[in-house]
Amino acid sequence: MGVAGEPISPVRSRERFLLGEPVESGVRSPILHSWERCRLLGLSPDQTELPYRDDFDPDSRLVRAAEPVLDQLAARFAGSRMNVSLADAAGTVLQRRFGEPGLARSLPPIQTVPGFVFAERFAGTNGIGLALAERRLVQVYGAEHFAERSQSNACCAAPVRNQLNGLVEGVLCFGYPRSDEDPELTALIRRAAHAVERRLTEQTSLRERALLRSYLDARARAHADGRPAGADGAFPHAVPHPAAEPPGALLDPRDESVLKERAAELISSTQRAAVEVILLHGRRATLLSRPVTSGTGIEGIAVEAVLTDGEPPARHAMALSTVGAAPAATPAPPAAAAPPAPHPPPGPLAAPAAGRNGAGPDRDHPGGASPRLVLVGEPEVGRYALAARRRLELLAEAGTRIGTTLDVHRTARELAEAAVPGLADYVTVDIPEAVLRGEEPSDAPGTVRRTVVHGIRDDHPFRPEGSPVELRPGTPHLRCLADGKPVVEPDLAAGGWLARGPDRAAAVGGHPVHSLVAAPLIARGGLLGVAAFYRSEDPAPFADDDAWLARELCARAALCMDNARQYTREHTLALALQRSLLPHRLPDQGAVEVAHRYLPAESGVGGDWFDVIPLSGTRVALLVGDVVGHGLHAAATMGRLRTAARNFAELELAPDELLTHLDNLLVRLDREEGGESDTGSTGIVGATCLYVIYDPTTRECTMARAGHLPPAVVRPDGSVDFPELPAGPPLGLGGLPFETAGIDLPEGSTLVLYTDGLVEDRHRDIDAALEDLRRALAHPGRTPEDTCRSVIDAVAPEHPEDDIALLAARIHTLPAERIAAWDVPADPACVGEIRAAATRTLAAWGLEEPAFAVELLLSELVTNAVRYGGEPIQVRMIHDRTLICEVSDGSSTAPHLRRAAGTDEGGRGLFLVAQVSQAWGTRYTPRGKVIWAECALDAA
Missing domain, CATH: 3.30.450.40 (GAF domain)
Incomplete structure (x- = not known):
């Protein structure tokens, strides 16, 4: 051991x-x-x-x-x-x-x-x-x-x-x-292998040069004999004196490129053919492919071009005979043939330079058209050159097709679609669950998720999308992940791994695969998954060039996938933060019946929010807002504003005063974050808000807005209107006033509050969107839930570019028989009368149990109003979910709870009120203040 x-x-x-x-x-x-x-x-x-x-x-x-x-x-x-x-x-x-x-x-x-x-x-x-x-x-x-x-x-x-x-x-x-x-053996064997590779390439170049010499020899013999070529393979085209170079021998460089590409295709096709090619400026050329055989028996293809009409512009003129080859690769005429370069470039050779055995006017062609050699080469070499060009085209096309969205799954599918059928017949992409969720990739994923299967046929033999895939030892998939390099299996039948691989069915059936390239998806050092490229219909096995192409495709796709993964992570975090800051459960209250919707934007989570805040005296506050921007910063700012709005609402502020406090808060936050702009903070741009308070005892609705859209009011008969409210500046500008407006709503009306993402879209006019909203709301008797559903279905964009917050509240009115009120003179002797009246009212409501607690509350509150407050003084009791006692007076001085010393004769009244009630507080009115307290209906 x-x-x-x-x-x-x-x-x-x-x-x-x-x-x-x-x-x-x-x-x-x-x-x-x-x-x-x-x-x-x-x-x-x-x-x-x-x-x-x-x-x-x-x-x-x-x-x-x-x-x-x-x-x-x-x-x-x-x-x-x-x-x-x-x-x-x-x-x-x-x-x-x-x-x-x-x-x-x-x-x-x-x-x-x-x-x-x-x-x-x-x-x-x-x-x-x-x-x-x-x-x-x-x-x-x-x-x-x-x-x-x-x-x-x-x-x-x-x-x-x-x-x-x-x-x-x-x-x-x-x-x-x-x-x-x-240690020097590795460098030595690498140099030796490269030397063998160069000699293989020289053999190919020599074969191409032999074909070119045979072609030129045949044409020279035909010109010397003055007759067409016969069995010796010469071509029936006269070869003039070098000085007789016609003007038609000049071509635009772009025409040369077109002719060269088509000539390479003809060489790779191995067939004798004539193809017409349309050139620039209305010119046409005919490409003729003919077999040619060297003196040593090498068989190849020569492609000639015959210009049939038109004349090229002189300023773009170039000799056609220079198409496709570097000067070092162009041999001299047969009479003075120079030895080949030590390492000439491989591939089909172009015609010799202008004036060397070039073709002149040919009496066999109409109008004296002159045939010129474009390329000569072996079919296999031409096929390799054509395949290389198609690989480059595939890479260029993939650059535009891969990464069009910030979605990991879609990017993986774009990778597969780009590779089929140009590289492979089938492609599978397996990605770990963590990457799909936007999390950091692990170093060695054991189980991955089959994310994409794409191929030339739908009845593929691979595991379906969405199924788990276990990467076992010995498979090319795990080997490429372990080494970080593509793994080529030219012959799967000899690999031995297929029986234990993730797609065993691919070895059997009507279209078994026979070759594979497994390439890792690696970006920024992170392992994002593995892509497997299979061949089934194409009989050619994968080679190293195919592995290089697969690696390049996967590298591009992996970078896009990592961007999408990071976006998914940030989007998920922002969405989680956004949803955690929104209300999870609306509070219990009897003033309104509420339903809501929140839809995040496709481009990123924004700062939209809504809230329902119970207030004293059975009132309720409805709130919607929108922070400018998207992402974590907007969501965090939204959380700050919503928390601040709830706190300000607890102070019983009027709508315009609450917006003023929010405006000041946003200005202060923006100033604080703006001081950190050197560290990359963008600051807070601004926000909009609509704040509504509804009182079910009076059916009065007071509201104010800060740059926000007005609400929609659905009357009981189904009519819809948008109240005219003072617009108010957006939050964050500072120093500008807000105004409050009030309207009376009949029982059964519905208030609809929404953010601009519902109706503002660059593909439609906002007036048309508001009209769509009006039509969607114009249905009487709907529940708030039905209202939200119909609005989202009819008005919300299919692909929202901004967040959407929607709040529908159907109002209720508190019956008059559940409200009791008494005017109180400023006389301490009337306190007993108020207690007696309250007891009778409770008995009428069937609430004898809380009578003692109510008597104690009213005694303390009325006494304080008489002693320290001002007229007019009024007492109101409301029978709702709780029993609410309110004492109002004309003074703005509010009492506060304190601890009384043992020798103090007073100061214990509010302490008793706090102990007897379940909640109490103070709110200010234009005419003074209201001290209120709530008791449970079963309070003894």
């Missing part, structure tokens, strides 16, 4: 892995992934037999390109125990070199004879197999090998790619004893 804190050795880790125990550390991720694949494939560590193939080509293009490099490596390692192997893309060893020639006689045939297959599915974890699986440079040391026979060796392997299409053509591998490890 190892010492705590020390990494476990590879030998011990391998033993634990083979016993089925978890291996948490001590093993590099590529090795661990390979072990897991070997276990899925059912390989045995003591397996010694490897398949042997005798049908490999010992003189393939790869071997010819690699032989000089292998010879140089053998000379470099002369006298050492190093062996160098070259394998093809299937893992079959094609060539071997040994630093010490005697090693070939002492090693078993499996390590010396070409033809043995070292692919991972046969040989387990080894350099060649792992380089093919990981598609990158790898190193395997001793116990990291899966097979027992390789435990004493170490190896370093690098893939060899075709630079035209990105496919892995083979693997270059160094094998050596573990004791001969040298």
Whole structure:
């Protein structure tokens, strides 16, 4: 057992892995992934037999390109125990070199004879197999090998790619004893692999140049003989003297680009064809594709252009013969052919420069039209160039399609839609639940949510959207997340993981997938999920170029998704704050029957709020407001204003006075936050508010507004009007007055208060929206809940750009028989009469139980009014949910509760009132004040 804190050795880790125990550390991720694949494939560590193939080509293009490099490596390692192997893309060893020639006689045939297959599915974890699986440079040391026979060796392997299409053509591998490890080996094998890749590219360039020389030779012979070409492959177009260059040989650069693109398509199609191309300024050209064969038997396609009408403008003139190639890639005429550049650019070659065996006027074409060579090349090379251009087009299109909204799910779908069918036949996107909720992504998500499935057919074989997906060890999905790089599985049938992967059904059915690229969604260091690109209908397997394209698509999508995730988090926090600051349950009161709605804006939570505040004397306050702006700042400001409004309402302030206090508060807050503008605070811009007080004993409704829309009043007969109220300035300007207006409402009327998000929208006129609101409200007998529902359905925008707060209150009137009032003369002797009258009234109401408490309350309150107040003095009792006793007088001096000393003769009256009642207080009126107290109906 190892010492705590020390990494476990590879030998011990391998033993634990083979016993089925978890291996948490001590093993590099590529090795661990390979072990897991070997276990899925059912390989045995003591397996010694490897398949042997005798049908490999010992003189393939790869071997010819690699032989000089292998010879140089053998000379470099002369006298050492190093062996160098070259394998093809299937893992079959094609060539071997040994630093010490005697090693070939002492090693078993499996390590010396070409033809043995070292692919991972046969040989387990080894350099060649792992380089093919990981598609990158790898190193395997001793116990990291899966097979027992390789435990004493170490190896370093690098893939060899075709630079035209990105496919892995083979693997270059160094094998050596573990004791001969040298840090420079990785740099050396990387340079050697690049040298082989360059030689492969040179072979392609030489083939293209041979085709071009054959084309030019055929045309030269046809011109010399004065006859059309026959079986030798020459073309029936005369070649004039270089001086006879016609004016029609000049083209606009944009025309050249169009001709080059269409020529590449013709080369890749491998068919003889004639295509008409429309150019600028009304010109037309006909592209002719013809087969051409080099002297060594290389078959290709030559594309000529014939200008059929029009003349180009002189100021944009360029020679058509320069289309598509750098000057270094243009060979000289056959008579003085120069040797090719050491590393010429691959791809189809353009025609030679103007004046070199160029075509002149041709009597075989109408109007003396002159055919000119545009491109010549092999079909496969043209197909690679066309595919590369389409990849770039797909990336450009994806840049406009991905990230159109701040929604994680929608962005994931846009990624899938951009990749199908240009890159893949099917795409799945799996994202952790935390990311979908806007939370920070975890480093290693075990279970993700299938967010998107998109493909060329709807009857796909993948798990449906919304289902949980477990990412198991060994699958490409988890491997790409662990390494942070795309994982390519060209052949899923040989991977061994599909049976345990998240989409087992994809291997069977009418359209099984055969190739996969799994790419991580990583942005700003956070792991947002994994996207899997599958091919089913397209027979071509995925290559490294496809993995690069998938990585670029996922990188763009991940950045947009992370922006959407952060927005979702902030939006969720702001919405949670907004909802926590709004009323959760409206208070019990009998003056109004209330219903409400709150709809957050799609662009972000705002500062809209509403409130219902019970006041003394059965009155109730209704409030709606709107803070300018969106987000957490607006929601927090809304919470401040709502709290302040409730506190000011407790002071029994009139509507205009309450708005004045809110205005002063907002000015003070804005001044405080404005002082912090250097730290990034934006300050408080302003707010609007509508404050309404309704008294059910008088049916009087008093209201004031601060820059807010007036309420709607629905009469019992269904008529709707918007009362004319003094507008008042918005809150936050400071120093401007507010005015109060009052109206009388009949029983059964409904007050509708709302914020501007309901009727203000940039796509419609506010007058038209108010008319829609009027029509939606013009229905008598509706409950407040029905009123809110109909208004939201008929008036609210489908995609609100601002918050909407809606409050509907149907008013009730307190019956006159539940109200008793007496005028009181300023005589202490009348206190007893008031007590007696109150007792009789309570008996008439059937409230004998609270009689004693009421007598005590009235005695204290009336006595104080007579002694310290002024006339007129009035007593009022209201029978509502509680029993309310009010004593009003003409003085503005309010009593206050205090603790009386033991020697004081007075000062205990209000203390008794506070003990007997469940609530008491003072409110001011234009004529004085009112002292009120509430008792429970069952108070003894």
